[in-house]
Amino acid sequence: MKNKFVFRNKVLLIFFLTLPFLLLGLNTSSAQEAGEVKALVDSSAQAPASPTDVVAKDAPNDNGHAIVVMWKPSADDGAGKNNVLSYEILRSDNSDTGFVVRGMVPAGTNQYLDRGAREKEDKNYFPSHKNFYYKIRAKSDVSFSESKVSAPAYAFGQWFHTGKTSIFLATAIFTFFVLLFINMAKKGKELYVRPIAGIDAVDEAIGRATEMGRPILYILGLGSAGDLATIASLTILSRVAKKVAEYQTSLLVPVADPVVLTVAQESVKAGYYDAGRPDAYKEDSVWYITSMQFAYVSAVNGLMLRERTATNLYLGAFYAESLLLAETGNIAGSIQISGTDQVAQIPFFIAATDYTLIGEELYAASAYLGREPLLLGAIKAQDWGKILIMISLLLGALAATLHFDFFVNLFRIKL
Amino acid sequence: MRWQYPLLIVFLGGLFMAVQYFVPLEFSERIYEYALDWIIIVGVFTMCLGLWSLFRVSLAKIQTKAPAWGYNYITLAGLFAMLILGPAFGIEEGKPFMTLFWYIYTPIQASMFALLAFYIASAAYRAFRARTMIATILLVTATIIMLRLIPLGFLSGPNQWAVNWILTVPNMAAKRAIAMGIGLGGIATALKVVLGIERSYMGKD
Amino acid sequence: MGFYERLMTLDRRWVYLAMALSVAIPLFISFQVPPYITPEVKSVYDFVESLKQGDRLLLAIDYDPMGMAELHPMALTISRQCFAKGVKLFFVTLSQNAPGMCEQLVSKVSKEFNKKNGVDFVYLGYKPYPGLVILSMGQNFRISFPMDYYGTYVDSMPIMQGIRNYDDMKAVIAFESGWVADSWIADANGRYKISVGLGVTGVMAADYFPYVQSKQIFGLIGGLKGAAEYETLAKAKERSASRGMKVQTVTHAVVILFIIVGNIGFFMSKKRKGKTE
Numbered sequence: 001m002k003n004k005f006v007f008r009n010k011v012l013l014i015f016f017l018t019l020p021f022l023l024l025g026l027n028t029s030s031a032q033e034a035g036e037v038k039a040l041v042d043s044s045a046q047a048p049a050s051p052t053d054v055v056a057k058d059a060p061n062d063n064g065h066a067i068v069v070m071w072k073p074s075a076d077d078g079a080g081k082n083n084v085l086s087y088e089i090l091r092s093d094n095s096d097t098g099f100v101v102r103g104m105v106p107a108g109t110n111q112y113l114d115r116g117a118r119e120k121e122d123k124n125y126f127p128s129h130k131n132f133y134y135k136i137r138a139k140s141d142v143s144f145s146e147s148k149v150s151a152p153a154y155a156f157g158q159w160f161h162t163g164k165t166s167i168f169l170a171t172a173i174f175t176f177f178v179l180l181f182i183n184m185a186k187k188g189k190e191l192y193v194r195p196i197a198g199i200d201a202v203d204e205a206i207g208r209a210t211e212m213g214r215p216i217l218y219i220l221g222l223g224s225a226g227d228l229a230t231i232a233s234l235t236i237l238s239r240v241a242k243k244v245a246e247y248q249t250s251l252l253v254p255v256a257d258p259v260v261l262t263v264a265q266e267s268v269k270a271g272y273y274d275a276g277r278p279d280a281y282k283e284d285s286v287w288y289i290t291s292m293q294f295a296y297v298s299a300v301n302g303l304m305l306r307e308r309t310a311t312n313l314y315l316g317a318f319y320a321e322s323l324l325l326a327e328t329g330n331i332a333g334s335i336q337i338s339g340t341d342q343v344a345q346i347p348f349f350i351a352a353t354d355y356t357l358i359g360e361e362l363y364a365a366s367a368y369l370g371r372e373p374l375l376l377g378a379i380k381a382q383d384w385g386k387i388l389i390m391i392s393l394l395l396g397a398l399a400a401t402l403h404f405d406f407f408v409n410l411f412r413i414k415l
Numbered sequence: 416m417r418w419q420y421p422l423l424i425v426f427l428g429g430l431f432m433a434v435q436y437f438v439p440l441e442f443s444e445r446i447y448e449y450a451l452d453w454i455i456i457v458g459v460f461t462m463c464l465g466l467w468s469l470f471r472v473s474l475a476k477i478q479t480k481a482p483a484w485g486y487n488y489i490t491l492a493g494l495f496a497m498l499i500l501g502p503a504f505g506i507e508e509g510k511p512f513m514t515l516f517w518y519i520y521t522p523i524q525a526s527m528f529a530l531l532a533f534y535i536a537s538a539a540y541r542a543f544r545a546r547t548m549i550a551t552i553l554l555v556t557a558t559i560i561m562l563r564l565i566p567l568g569f570l571s572g573p574n575q576w577a578v579n580w581i582l583t584v585p586n587m588a589a590k591r592a593i594a595m596g597i598g599l600g601g602i603a604t605a606l607k608v609v610l611g612i613e614r615s616y617m618g619k620d
Numbered sequence: 621m622g623f624y625e626r627l628m629t630l631d632r633r634w635v636y637l638a639m640a641l642s643v644a645i646p647l648f649i650s651f652q653v654p655p656y657i658t659p660e661v662k663s664v665y666d667f668v669e670s671l672k673q674g675d676r677l678l679l680a681i682d683y684d685p686m687g688m689a690e691l692h693p694m695a696l697t698i699s700r701q702c703f704a705k706g707v708k709l710f711f712v713t714l715s716q717n718a719p720g721m722c723e724q725l726v727s728k729v730s731k732e733f734n735k736k737n738g739v740d741f742v743y744l745g746y747k748p749y750p751g752l753v754i755l756s757m758g759q760n761f762r763i764s765f766p767m768d769y770y771g772t773y774v775d776s777m778p779i780m781q782g783i784r785n786y787d788d789m790k791a792v793i794a795f796e797s798g799w800v801a802d803s804w805i806a807d808a809n810g811r812y813k814i815s816v817g818l819g820v821t822g823v824m825a826a827d828y829f830p831y832v833q834s835k836q837i838f839g840l841i842g843g844l845k846g847a848a849e850y851e852t853l854a855k856a857k858e859r860s861a862s863r864g865m866k867v868q869t870v871t872h873a874v875v876i877l878f879i880i881v882g883n884i885g886f887f888m889s890k891k892r893k894g895k896t897e
Contacts, residue, residue, distance in 0.1 A: 063441045103787065115759060118441055124760050124784075128441075157440040164437055171433075171602065178606050226454070228601045231608060231616070238615035258465030259458055263616045270615055287472040288465035294527035295520075299490075306483050320528065320686070320823070327534040330541075331632070341597045343590050344823055351542035352534075359593045360600030366613070374612050378603040385599045508720065521685050528686045532871065536639045537632040540878040544886045558879065561872045564845060564865070566654055575656045587830050 047143040048076035048084045051136040056153035059113060061414070064128035064157030066115035071147060073110050074138040083107075088137040088144075089114060095133045095149050128155045163414030173388070177381040185373035191380050198337050198355035199368040202313070205335050206243050209310035215250040216240075217309040219300060219325065221316020221340065222293060225259040228363065229341045233316040234260070234267050235366035240313065241271025245280055253286040254303065256296045261288045297321040301328040314338040314353065315362060318345045326352035339365065422611040429609030469494065556581060624892065627885030635878060642874040646866040653865045655849045660832050664793070664817045664839030665853040668698060671790060673706030676783070678814075680794035680804070681725065682750070684717035687797030687821050693847040693861035694819045695725055695795050701854050703733040708779055709741040710789070712757075712765070714750035714800050722746075723769060737770070738777035745769035750800040751807065758812035760784050791815035791838070801828065805836050819846070844868055 051071045059066035069089055077084040089112045090099040102114050114134075116126025131152035137144050185191055209216045218237060223230040237253070244251045253268060255261045265286045272281040289299045301324065304312065312329040314322070314336065322338075322345040329336045330352060338349035339357030349356045357365055360382065367375030392411070399407035432450070435443050473487040481487075501512045543558075545551040563578045607613035671677065679699065683691045702709055713722045726743045735741055744765040747753045756763040761783065767773050774780045782788070792814055794804045801818055809816040815838050818828055822843025831837045841850055845868070847861035 061439055063439050063444050065441075103784070104782075105787075117759060117763065118444075122763070124762070159438060159440060161437050161439045168437055174599065174602055175606060178603055182612070224458075228604050232600075232604055235613055235615050258461035258463075258468075261465055261468055262461060266617060267615050270617075284472050284475060288468040290469075291465075292520075292524075294524045298523075298527055302483070302486065320531065323531055323534050323538060324527065327538055330538075341600075343593050343597075344827055346593070348538070352538045360596035363597075363600035363604045366615075375607065378607055378612070382596075382599045382603050386596065389595055389599075525685060532643065533636045533639050536871075536875050536878060537635045539875050540630070540632075540635055540882050543879045543882070545883055546886075554879065554883070558876060561876055563656070564653075564869050564872045565876075566869070571654075571656055575658070579658070582826055582829050583833060586826055587833070590827065591830065 046082050047145040048082040048138050048140045049074045050145040051087065051138050051147045054134060054136055054147045054150040056132065056134045056150045058153060058155050059115065061158055061161045061163050062115075062155075063118060064155050065118045065126040066113055067132060067134075067153050067155050069112045069114060069134045069136070069150070071110055071136045073108070074145070076138070076140070077107050082140050082143070084138045084140055086139050087112075088139060090135050090137060090146075092133050093131065095152070099133075099135065126155065128157065130154055166411050166413055174381065174385045177384050178378050181377035181380040181384075182374050183377075185377035185380075188373075191373065191376045193364070193368065193376055193379050196357065196361055196364070196368060198339065198357045198361065199365050201335075201337055201355045202240065202369065203243065205311040205313075205337060206240070206247055206249060208335055210247040210249045212310045214310035215252050215307055216244060216311045216313065217300075217304060217307070217329075217334070218251060218253045218313045219316065220253070220255055220260055220264060221314070221318050222256050222291075222296065222321070223260075223317030224257050225263055227317050229315075229317040230257075230260060232363045232366060233339075234263055236315055236362075236369060237264060238267040238271040238274075239366060239369040241268040242274045243271075245272045245275035245277040248277075248280070251285055252303065252307065252309065254289045254296075254300055255286065256289060256291050256293075258288055258291075261286065293319065293321055294324075297324050300325060304328050304332045304334065308332055309334050312336045314340070314349070315357070315365070316340065318342055318349075323348040323352055329353070418614075418617065421617055422614065426609055426611065429605065433609075466494070622889065622892065624885045624888035627881055628889055629885075630878075630882070638874055638878070639871060642871045643867055646870045647863075649866075651866060653848075653862070653869050655845070655852045655862070655865070657849050657853060658846070660829075660840040660842070661846050661849040662839075662853065663832075664698075664819075664841055665850060667791065667815075667817065667838055668701050668705075668707075668793075671702065671705055671707045674708065675790050676708045676710060676788060677702055678710045678712065678786075678789045678792040680792060680796075680800075681711060681713045681718050681722040682715045682800045683721075683795055683797035683821075684715055685721065687795075688721065689864065690821050690844045690847060690861075691795045691797060691819055692721070692725070693844075693859075693864075694841050694850055696729065696858065696860075697847070697851050697854050697856045698793060698819075699725065699729045700732070700856065703729060703735055703740070710761075710779075710783075711741065711743040712753075713746045714753055715798070716746065716748065719746040719769065738768075738772065739779055742774065742777055742779050743769045744774070751803045754800075754803050754807045755811070758786055758808065758814075786812045786814035789814060791817060793817040793819065795819040796824070797821050805831055809836055817841075822846075 051074045053072040054069065055071070056067050056069045058064075059068045071087075073087075074084045076082045084107045086104055086106050087109065088104050089102045091102045091114060092098040092100070103112055105112055114126075114132075116122075116124045119125060131154050133152055134150045136147045138146075181191070206216060218240060220230055220233045220237065221227075225231070241251060251268065253264055255264055265283065268286050269278075269281050272278055290296050303309075304325075305328065309329075309332060312325075312334045314325055315338070318325075318340045319342065322340070322342075326336060326338065326349060336353035337355045337357075338353040339362035340346060340349065341359050341362060343359070346356065346358055364379045364382070367379050396408060396411065399405075428450075431446070435447050470491065473490050475481075476484050476487045477491075497512065497515065500510075500515065504510045504512065506512045539557070543550075543554045545554050559574065559577050559581065562574050567574055604613070608616075668677075679695065681695055699709060711722060711726055713719055723743065726741065729735075730737065730741060737743070744761065745768055747764045753764045761780075762774060765774060768777070786792070786808060792804065792808055794801060794816065796804075796818060797820070801820060801824070804816050804818070808814050816836070817839045818831075818837050819841040820828055820843070822845070825840065825842025825846065828837065828840055828842075832840050841847060844861050844864050848859070848865045850856075851859045851862050
């Protein structure tokens, strides 16, 4: 009897000792179940207020592998003893379970761009056209709270980047001007373009070389065949080659890019053909040296000093080697005409060469030399484009001063 | 008809690249990257053409004993040394290829770059003469900019202010204007090539 | 030929000799050139000073041996300043001639501060096509750099845990001697909105002032002078840029002297010609 009494008391003791923990476990599990439907609050410490109004939508102007998540910050953001320190952005492909952290932003932020790779094999692959659900976790230093789950959102690509609208419109307007003036030139309208000293000097420089019996050196610069300055220089080269063929002078064209080599050879050959002297064209007059900047300059400088070229034409994309070329040409006693769109090198050419084509004058030079109406039309279009830009600048300065933001915002670009 | 195919390729390629810039879709990105890859592949093959051109011209000068033909021997020796040593021994640090690069090529390159110091001095001495009003303005501006590196005592402050003003106001205005002109000229040049108005790069029969 | 005509047409070899002496002599004479601190350089210094322990900074070492004289001192000083503050550094290089140089810089500075690779810093290495790499890092560093320069998978490194892209960095400071600076501004700052600071060569500095004004970059260190200013602000122990400023100061003074001499010759000979006519 006594043993039964002791045993019963032991059981009761064990039961009452474990009861609080059982009750706690029940409460916790019910809180967990509730948390999957409503906002989860960590009950072990004072949690900050939850963020609200979580909205997820497709990120605009992209390739369809990003979603923007926005929310209203927690009431404890930036204040109070439950001060929010950061937000975690959680994502799942269903509204109930499987949420993983996608990123973290500091307090004070109410937006996050969830993006990933477009390749399926990539670990960070972000599928497009697939629904995702988001929730935001506000974290203080000891606790956290979560928002409700957002409505589903999926990422998709856009056909037109609206942030580049102003670029598109400006390009379209300018293209219209180019086509308009080319059309006017085709119909025989006389188009006046101002004289440029450097371009007028090309004829004189070629004549000088012929009289002295020394060759002409033409440097296309260090740009690739895709650079606009190189393209412009190649078009000038064919016109120079035509004049050189007419004057029966020799032309040397060392190049620094193999693709440019092939195009330069065709340009020079075209010039000789236009002059009616295809037999005078020597393929070895256009040759490749090296693509390394200072090795190329060393070779060209040596060539200038040995051949004592009468005329040096530096037309294209140049970098640090511009002054090395120009000064060596000066030592050799050559007349020098330069032109580049590299703004940093223009001062060196102005100081060291006889004539300089600044920026767009290089692009216009081929039209000046050939005097073809279609090409002159493009120059007139550039002039009108500049007038439009000047008017926009003046209006924009006035609008910004008067806080007329609508006009200023028309020119904004969001890449 | 023979010239129309290249012109059509140029037109379609130019049009696609222009349109692609405004279309952010995935297929647009993929085609753009594919085109870039092809540009690189074509570039690598044209390197062979370039090397052949260099070899042929140097050999011709050696054979005809053209002026300074000895330099062409050095050119060919350097070319073949790097072409052979690279694949034969590798291009990691410590291998002959990198040894030649760091201990011959790099010092020569640095020396050529250092020549700029001398050339700037001789160019400045020759060019900065007060011949005209514009030349005088250029001379005075250049002198003010150069003076910022020289301790001028109590004049350093006003000089720095002047330098800052020159760099952030007229210099910036001029560079922006030149950049705008280059932008417009670039579009016009690209349009001329894409529309087939400018076709001297195609050569003639 | 009169004296003034000779002044005007001085043989360039005298100019070269004077330049050679003005470069060589200051290296052997000890004197100080007090730097004038410009706001653009101070902006970079103030930003780095505001970083706290554990903050993350991306440093792009994009210069080649030619730009080393101007850019290496600023890269060294900023790296040291960051390590002293306990800032975690992420090094990357987008210039094909820079990997070896960057590796030397990383090894040197990390040894000085006893910093551990993979914990306190990581050197991601080099990849070609700088524009594409800058864009890809905006999505995830691992797209271009699944492994670091030494061949270790970045996911196995403690420093890379939780790090995905620019959003996890405080800023990027790029040391540039070429056009890649434009990509950092247009792509990293323009598209991904990360703060960008630049260290550039002296010739390039004038081109990037507009970006400071438009706040597309938060600061600009231009050339050897900029590097010397930064060394002064940071109270650096090693002051190679400041030593180089001695040479730059003297050579500039010599060039100005030659310009004055040339103009004296020009005006006096013009005056003489006027008198004789």
